[in-house]
Amino acid sequence: MIEKSSIDLFKQMYRIRAVEEAIASHYPEGKMRCPVHLSIGQELIPALFAETIRPTDFAVSTHRGHAHYLAKGGNLNAMIAEIYGKSTGCARGKGGSMHLIDLSVNFMGTSAIVGNSIPIGVGLALSVQIKNTDQISCVFLGDGAIEEGVFYESVNFAAVRKLPVLFICENNLYSVYSPLSVRQPAGRSIANMVKAMGIEVGIADGMDIQASKQLMKESVDRVRDTVMPFFIEFSTYRWREHCGHAFDNDLGYRTAQEFLKWQTKDPLNHLETMLSNSSPSLQNSVLGLKSTIEAEVNAAFDFAENSPFPDQREAYDGVYA
Ligand SMILES: Cc1ncc(C[n+]2csc(CCOP(=O)(O)OP(=O)(O)O)c2C)c(N)n1
Ligand SMILES: [Mg+2]
Numbered sequence: 001m002i003e004k005s006s007i008d009l010f011k012q013m014y015r016i017r018a019v020e021e022a023i024a025s026h027y028p029e030g031k032m033r034c035p036v037h038l039s040i041g042q043e044l045i046p047a048l049f050a051e052t053i054r055p056t057d058f059a060v061s062t063h064r065g066h067a068h069y070l071a072k073g074g075n076l077n078a079m080i081a082e083i084y085g086k087s088t089g090c091a092r093g094k095g096g097s098m099h100l101i102d103l104s105v106n107f108m109g110t111s112a113i114v115g116n117s118i119p120i121g122v123g124l125a126l127s128v129q130i131k132n133t134d135q136i137s138c139v140f141l142g143d144g145a146i147e148e149g150v151f152y153e154s155v156n157f158a159a160v161r162k163l164p165v166l167f168i169c170e171n172n173l174y175s176v177y178s179p180l181s182v183r184q185p186a187g188r189s190i191a192n193m194v195k196a197m198g199i200e201v202g203i204a205d206g207m208d209i210q211a212s213k214q215l216m217k218e219s220v221d222r223v224r225d226t227v228m229p230f231f232i233e234f235s236t237y238r239w240r241e242h243c244g245h246a247f248d249n250d251l252g253y254r255t256a257q258e259f260l261k262w263q264t265k266d267p268l269n270h271l272e273t274m275l276s277n278s279s280p281s282l283q284n285s286v287l288g289l290k291s292t293i294e295a296e297v298n299a300a301f302d303f304a305e306n307s308p309f310p311d312q313r314e315a316y317d318g319v320y321a
Helices: 004-029 044-052 066-071 076-083 117-131 149-161 190-195 209-226 256-264 267-278 280-306
Strands: 058-061 107-110 137-142 165-171 200-205 230-235
Touching: 004 044, 004 066, 004 076, 004 267, 004 280, 044 066, 044 165, 044 209, 058 066, 058 117, 066 076, 066 107, 076 280, 107 117, 117 137, 117 149, 117 165, 165 190, 165 209, 190 200, 190 230, 200 209, 209 230, 209 267, 267 280
Parallel strands: 058 107, 058 137, 137 165, 165 230, 200 230
Antiparallel strands: none
């Protein structure tokens, strides 16, 4: 029997991908005047996060943050409007794709500066400790952000102060066009290096649904129960170019074989095939879910298109002032 949880996971993953595929297809129209960093291919991790995290918990993310914002429950209309630079956007149209925020669901921000949101997430965990609540703070980061000095300061502070922070590293093997092999010594495991700094770590294949699900759940529970920092690393892969809507396999920094190897493992595709082959009624449910999500996504783009640009007089007003 197919568990309801498989359908729920499919829904989360499909929604995130549908939003980003729509961004990619509308991008050449030239109406989104900010850079976009798509995480198509990496959806399993945010989808599992969505299932596991509480609305009261905090999260921060990076330049590649659409999926994390949506997974935390961020408003879709406000995200698309933000990317269109409209006044109805989540940062009133002033921030664009790399400055997503939705305080109503404790999604506390994303940043264009690599590593910049890490100490903010740690600071949020410090606020939890001071207020003595049962929240946790989650920091999404890429493998490239591990190479920023602020990462070490932040992990050290979290370890020394015993803060309830979960570092979630999406290791997609690249920082822009540089593979790990030209950035870090051969054989180094990011998770093992972090462990040596004095916090516990976990690692999972971010294409493996069961392994990733278990790690996500256990680590969220663990941070909440032990009130200690924890670091988890998922291996994953982005399909599109580093920044923009297109593919960039022609640039030569990664091979077609490598790309295809990861694409073949796509957990969303496997889940859809598994559900669709299970029974005709489940196949219909999948089709129904997909069309409901596509209608929601189309409505968000209509909302963004039909929203006004910010008034010029607002240019220097604070977003949350
Ligand atoms: C401090 C800083 N240095 C460099 C950049 C340019 N830059 C933007 S994204 C990026 C790659 C980051 O790689 P990673 O953390 O692995 O995230 P990914 O893009 O792979 O999701 C770099 C170097 C930046 N924005 N900020
Ligand atoms: Mg990376």
